[in-house]
Amino acid sequence: MNPKVLAIEPSMIRAIAAKKQAGAIDLGIGEPALLPQQRFIDAAARWAAEHGVKYTVNAGDVALRELIAAHYAFPGMGAARNVCITTGSQEAVYVAIKTLLDPAVDELLVVAPAFPAYAKMAQLEGIASRAVHMRADDDFRYDVDAIVDAIDPATRMIAIASPANPTGRVLRDADARRLAAALLARPGAPVWILQDEIYRELTYVDDPGSIADYYPYTIVANSLSKSNALTGMRIGWLIAPGEVSDALVKTHAWVTSTASSFGQRVALEIFREPGALQEHAAWYRAQHGSVTAALEESGLRYVPIDGAFYACVRLPRGGDAMAAALELVERRNVVAIPGGTFGASLEGWLRISWVAPADDVAEGLRRIAAL
Amino acid sequence: MNPKVLAIEPSMIRAIAAKKQAGAIDLGIGEPALLPQQRFIDAAARWAAEHGVKYTVNAGDVALRELIAAHYAFPGMGAARNVCITTGSQEAVYVAIKTLLDPAVDELLVVAPAFPAYAKMAQLEGIASRAVHMRADDDFRYDVDAIVDAIDPATRMIAIASPANPTGRVLRDADARRLAAALLARPGAPVWILQDEIYRELTYVDDPGSIADYYPYTIVANSLSKSNALTGMRIGWLIAPGEVSDALVKTHAWVTSTASSFGQRVALEIFREPGALQEHAAWYRAQHGSVTAALEESGLRYVPIDGAFYACVRLPRGGDAMAAALELVERRNVVAIPGGTFGASLEGWLRISWVAPADDVAEGLRRIAAL
Incomplete structure (x- = not known):
């Protein structure tokens, strides 16, 4: 076999997503929740x-x-x-x-x-x-x-x-x-x-x-x-x-x-x-407002959202983001992606997506803030 | 740039197909003429x-x-x-x-x-x-x-x-x-x-x-x-x-x-x-019969067709199949693919496809036989 294929590690995003339980708040998903035109x-x-x-x-x-x-x-x-x-x-x-x-x-x-x-x-x-x-x-x-x-x-x-x-x-x-x-x-x-x-x-x-x-x-x-x-x-x-x-x-x-x-x-x-x-952009702009308000309310440190449908939030009490993501998906019913997936500079952070309903995103942020 | 990409030669099939003129009998095409279900x-x-x-x-x-x-x-x-x-x-x-x-x-x-x-x-x-x-x-x-x-x-x-x-x-x-x-x-x-x-x-x-x-x-x-x-x-x-x-x-x-x-x-x-x-297979079986009859009638040497929708025919008077394919597409309004495209063992042959109407395939074969 091709050793370059064998050397590639499996996707961490998919490994976390695979642990998702029924009824979980999914802040891991990287695709729109809207229906296409x-x-x-x-x-x-x-x-x-x-x-x-x-x-x-x-x-x-x-x-x-x-x-x-x-x-x-x-x-x-x-x-x-x-x-x-x-x-x-x-x-x-x-x-x-x-x-x-x-x-x-x-x-x-x-x-x-x-x-x-x-x-x-x-x-x-x-x-x-x-x-x-x-x-x-x-x-x-x-x-x-x-x-x-x-x-x-x-x-x-x-x-x-x-x-x-x-x-x-x-x-x-x-x-x-x-x-x-x-x-x-x-x-x-x-x-x-x-x-x-x-x-x-x-x-x-x-x-x-x-x-x-x-x-x-x-x-x-x-x-x-x-x-x-x-x-x-x-x-x-x-x-x-x-x-x-x-x-x-x-x-x-x-x-x-x-x-x-x-x-x-x-x-x-x-x-x-x-x-x-641009037809879906208005929905994202409205959601961006709700999510930014929820981020403020959560007390979490977050990166200002200029675009896309993600937010990066700092673990409130530090520690390892992979362990935090596992705790969230296995015991608190929230899917979030550990920042290290995206490079060493994001260790200690979680990436959340915010295509879920705004109330779910806010509840997910509260559970992260309570870690 | 990647030298392996640069070294790859363009497709001969597409080069011949690009010379196709309006009204040509296309025996070069490698896809069904039927509509999907x-x-x-x-x-x-x-x-x-x-x-x-x-x-x-x-x-x-x-x-x-x-x-x-x-x-x-x-x-x-x-x-x-x-x-x-x-x-x-x-x-x-x-x-x-x-x-x-x-x-x-x-x-x-x-x-x-x-x-x-x-x-x-x-x-x-x-x-x-x-x-x-x-x-x-x-x-x-x-x-x-x-x-x-x-x-x-x-x-x-x-x-x-x-x-x-x-x-x-x-x-x-x-x-x-x-x-x-x-x-x-x-x-x-x-x-x-x-x-x-x-x-x-x-x-x-x-x-x-x-x-x-x-x-x-x-x-x-x-x-x-x-x-x-x-x-x-x-x-x-x-x-x-x-x-x-x-x-x-x-x-x-x-x-x-x-x-x-x-x-x-x-x-x-x-x-x-x-x-x-298997819904389209009956059409191909019937076409296979017509095409085999046309091949027999053409007097061309051909490879028995066990499957797919191609036939390989030997150039009737020998010579270079690339030159023959160019003559066919440029002067006799027939698209056919030179055999060398598929390996040295098919030099001197043409590959024809037979998804075109059977009468067109028969006429194309007559033009090839007249080369």
């Missing part, structure tokens, strides 16, 4: 009745790719050629890491705390990865200087999510500009930015930024999973400069051939209807 | 309206995996744990090759002529691969002795498709037994069989065989793409022994996370209805 699924079913469900070209349906490229309109990445449709943002990130990095010489730098997938995928590919930790005493705000200082000669890609899972922090527009300027000022081969925007539609600040707007060596990963409650539809995409995009499509073609054409039709209907990507 | 898509859309389209566990919906395991009932692989649902059989094969083989020491042996994906995926992973060629003078029949003789100490997996793309040959039950017995009699570590059964429902012989029925070190890949005209739904699966299955799921989890849950629901509806996998 059924009209788009029904439209795709009608389309299938007429056209069947055939292969698209490897990169995905051209009309969909044109709509996506035009919608985001990142400089130099506004054409269908710049978009590759993938099996969710998971395959998008996997293909980007596998294509852009040479395991023999390149390193991936992960801005942490971070979703564990970036480092695990690098490990699976035999690519070195290293974390640059945002600081707890700075509320895990994106620190552009720390990121740039962490680049070393082997660094060829920086993975950064905004809004971030788990911290909920959002890279501000001014920071995106500063990061782009600092990277452009560096001598030598450019460092790629892999910008994960899967929570892009869910922000609660006025000035979110996209590095792709300012830095030409950016690859953007996104999907319909969170914005449109379509986690199970498995439709994501990569947006990248032309020649890079061609290489990404080549890898994608051998890994999965094409993304679901049924799912691509759902996506086409969504991108054709102005506002459809 | 709409009732299953509509049922999945109704299910989505009630339940949303959420993640399943990484390996796929347990109820679907139970149905699949029970349907095929391969010895030792009859439980949900033995099944992993993938993004089509492409991801199934990719995950199997990536998980089971160690690039440092293992070799993949491909029974050729073969679909190019096996060797290309191995190349992408840095895994050595080698072909064992079935013989044109034996009509590319599966030659068990040749396969076993080709195993060398590094060989850890044999990829074999039955029915085969491109030859349409089917491994007979007696040959599956003989191959299993020969492999079991070998000393040392077992050699894995990766058995691609994507055309399993489309056979025109009485005694097709599955190695998985006789050999415990078999991994089976399959999908709904060909049997149910659902190429674009991207639902495939792997069936494997328990511990191997766990490792396959681990790789799958990091590559794509899960297969489409909408597609999995379509699959569940299909596996719940006895006969639904």
Whole structure:
């Protein structure tokens, strides 16, 4: 067998979730509780009745790719050629890491705390990865200087999510500009930015930024999973400069051939209807208000929530977050994820998600505060 | 960039297909022309309206995996744990090759002529691969002795498709037994069989065989793409022994996370209805009769069609099949794929598919015969 596969440890998130009991308050779940917009699924079913469900070209349906490229309109990445449709943002990130990095010489730098997938995928590919930790005493705000200082000669890609899972922090527009300027000022081969925007539609600040707007060596990963409650539809995409995009499509073609054409039709209907990507955002904004109030009331230390649907809370009496998460799931009927899952800088914290009803979230926070 | 990605050459099949002109007879296409069974898509859309389209566990919906395991009932692989649902059989094969083989020491042996994906995926992973060629003078029949003789100490997996793309040959039950017995009699570590059964429902012989029925070190890949005209739904699966299955799921989890849950629901509806996998088979049997008659009438030398929806025909006056395919697509309005795409043993042949109307297939064959 492949020793790189054998070496990968099982997911801690799933191990905790597997212990969930009936009636538990689930603050572990990483997907929307809302139902998707059924009209788009029904439209795709009608389309299938007429056209069947055939292969698209490897990169995905051209009309969909044109709509996506035009919608985001990142400089130099506004054409269908710049978009590759993938099996969710998971395959998008996997293909980007596998294509852009040479395991023999390149390193991936992960801005942490971070979703564990970036480092695990690098490990699976035999690519070195290293974390640059945002600081707890700075509320895990994106620190552009720390990121740039962490680049070393082997660094060829920086993975950064905004809004971030788990911290909920959002890279501000001014920071995106500063990061782009600092990277452009560096001598030598450019460092790629892999910008994960899967929570892009869910922000609660006025000035979110996209590095792709300012830095030409950016690859953007996104999907319909969170914005449109379509986690199970498995439709994501990569947006990248032309020649890079061609290489990404080549890898994608051998890994999965094409993304679901049924799912691509759902996506086409969504991108054709102005506002459809934002339809769920009002619910999240209201929930964000309730959850922030509940966090204040809990007395717990928490990280300000700029975006996404997570909050990081400090264990009230310190100690080991894994033990606390086990105590919560086994004896207090609350699922929460230990912070260490997302990097050493989040040891002693729990990540909660807040897609459950607001009263349940508040009760879950009270139980955490009583630990 | 990853030099293994850069080194992979573009697909010859897609290069020929891209030259197709309006009104051309398309004998290049590798997907059914039939429409899928709409009732299953509509049922999945109704299910989505009630339940949303959420993640399943990484390996796929347990109820679907139970149905699949029970349907095929391969010895030792009859439980949900033995099944992993993938993004089509492409991801199934990719995950199997990536998980089971160690690039440092293992070799993949491909029974050729073969679909190019096996060797290309191995190349992408840095895994050595080698072909064992079935013989044109034996009509590319599966030659068990040749396969076993080709195993060398590094060989850890044999990829074999039955029915085969491109030859349409089917491994007979007696040959599956003989191959299993020969492999079991070998000393040392077992050699894995990766058995691609994507055309399993489309056979025109009485005694097709599955190695998985006789050999415990078999991994089976399959999908709904060909049997149910659902190429674009991207639902495939792997069936494997328990511990191997766990490792396959681990790789799958990091590559794509899960297969489409909408597609999995379509699959569940299909596996719940006895006969639904076989509903299109009658059309293929009738078409097989017409096409075989047209092949006889064409005067071309052809390989007997045991299964799938392809035929291999010898160039009537010899010469280079790539040049012939270009002549056909550019000047005679017929798309056909040069045999060399599938291995050196098919140089001088063309692969045609016969999902087009029978009259079109016959006319295409006349144009090939007139080359």
